[in-house]
Amino acid sequence: MINVKDLLTILKKNNINFFTGVPDSVLSQLSAHLDNNKSIENIITGNEGSAVALAVGHFLAKKKIPCVYMQNSGLGNAINPLASITHPKVYSIPLLLIIGWRGSPFRAKDEPQHEIKGKITKDLLKLLNIKSCVLRNLNDLKKLQKLIKYSEANNRPVCCLIERKTLLPINKTKNKDLNLKGIQRSYAIETLLNLVNSRTRIISTTGYTSRELNQIRIKKKFSKSRDFYMVGGMGHASLVALGYAKKKNNQTICLDGDGSLFMHLGALQTIGNIGSKNFKHILFNNGIHESVGGQKIKSDKINFKSMCLALGYKNYFYCDSKNSLKYTLRKFILSSGPSFLNIKIKRGYIKNLSRPNNFQKIKKNFIR
Numbered sequence: 001m002i003n004v005k006d007l008l009t010i011l012k013k014n015n016i017n018f019f020t021g022v023p024d025s026v027l028s029q030l031s032a033h034l035d036n037n038k039s040i041e042n043i044i045t046g047n048e049g050s051a052v053a054l055a056v057g058h059f060l061a062k063k064k065i066p067c068v069y070m071q072n073s074g075l076g077n078a079i080n081p082l083a084s085i086t087h088p089k090v091y092s093i094p095l096l097l098i099i100g101w102r103g104s105p106f107r108a109k110d111e112p113q114h115e116i117k118g119k120i121t122k123d124l125l126k127l128l129n130i131k132s133c134v135l136r137n138l139n140d141l142k143k144l145q146k147l148i149k150y151s152e153a154n155n156r157p158v159c160c161l162i163e164r165k166t167l168l169p170i171n172k173t174k175n176k177d178l179n180l181k182g183i184q185r186s187y188a189i190e191t192l193l194n195l196v197n198s199r200t201r202i203i204s205t206t207g208y209t210s211r212e213l214n215q216i217r218i219k220k221k222f223s224k225s226r227d228f229y230m231v232g233g234m235g236h237a238s239l240v241a242l243g244y245a246k247k248k249n250n251q252t253i254c255l256d257g258d259g260s261l262f263m264h265l266g267a268l269q270t271i272g273n274i275g276s277k278n279f280k281h282i283l284f285n286n287g288i289h290e291s292v293g294g295q296k297i298k299s300d301k302i303n304f305k306s307m308c309l310a311l312g313y314k315n316y317f318y319c320d321s322k323n324s325l326k327y328t329l330r331k332f333i334l335s336s337g338p339s340f341l342n343i344k345i346k347r348g349y350i351k352n353l354s355r356p357n358n359f360q361k362i363k364k365n366f367i368r
């Protein structure tokens with residue numbers, strides 16, 4: 001195992017003090033250190049491709065190697081700028097990628113969607129001409145040191161892969177501005193399920209939202225599940241919902257998170273343009289990436305109402321209290337879409353959460 005402090009010491013020695021990326025549970029200890037270290041700049045971007053872009057700009061300004069961190073799922077989002085901007089045959093820009101390697105073939109079994117990406121992660125890096133090392137113990141930090149020197153000398157992106165349970169757990173410092181106001185996500189989900197009819201289809205985003213929806217369905221025995229859980233493809237739930245809603249009459253509800261919404265915010269423009277009456281979009285707005293450690297999103301100043309209406313949504317609703325949730329949800333369900341409901345969610349999730357599995361069955365049930 002590796003103490004994240006040792007990793008950061010190597011990076012500091014090599015003058016790497018600019019970090020950008022999308023958080024990942026495998027790297028949550030890294031995120032925690034970055035947030036607590038005032039001498040380090042850390043910017044969380046909407047998606048991983050944007051982080052590479054920000055890092056490129058930083059290099060152009062400072063001529064110093066930036067660090068871009070992500071989960072290997074996010075490598076998909078980053079491939080475009082890595083292949084067509086930073087690649088040695090294009091601009092040849094040095095940067096250090098730190099990638100959380102879910103589904104590594106050398107570790108215990110992971111979720112199916114992670115196993116697939118895990119198997120091809122190294123090959124993807126090879127295809128991109130990016131040299132990589134795997135960090136498992138202190139000795140491996142020497143390999144990282146060499147790679148950074150190589151990146152500097154040859155102006156090339158390099159990568160270090162970190163598997164699950166490699167970074168030593170750290171004591172969580174108490175965060176003073178924990179968002180404890182708002183509604184519990186699980187309560188909001190249960191209230192919604194009590195209000196919708198059995199023909200309603202729900203498409204839910206990656207992480208705790210899908211896991212809680214699935215668990216509540218099973219435990220509370222709501223009518224047979226007709227949900228589509230986006231266990232991967234973070235940020236794409238709303239357009240899956242739109243694609244369905246356009247061709248069916250069923251009420252179609254997307255359950256989104258703010259991290260997911262910002263990952264592919266352009267989807268809102270498509271929804272505003274072609275969204276149908278039966279399309280409903282719920283944002284579980286907690287201001288954090290709760291599913292991967294609670295890293296901040298800094299969305300509290302955003303005027304979602306102006307944004308959604310400007311982009312063409314027909315209705316906007318907001319709710320931040322349990323007392324008005326049922327009433328607001330009813331109005332939202334009866335409204336003519338595309339409609340957006342922004343629900344202020346507080347931190348917290350169901351303990352011992354299970355995960356949706358048997359994806360073929362989920363798909364069949366949804367289609368039926």
Ligand SMILES: Cc1ncc(C[n+]2csc(CCOP(=O)(O)OP(=O)(O)O)c2C)c(N)n1
Nearest residue numbers: 073074207234257258259260288289290291
């Ligand atoms: C492309 C991609 N990048 C990163 C991740 C890791 N990831 C899974 S859930 C999640 C956080 C989602 O945040 P949000 O939508 O706000 O929902 P919350 O976790 O707060 O419920 C992240 C970053 C991923 N699955 N896919």
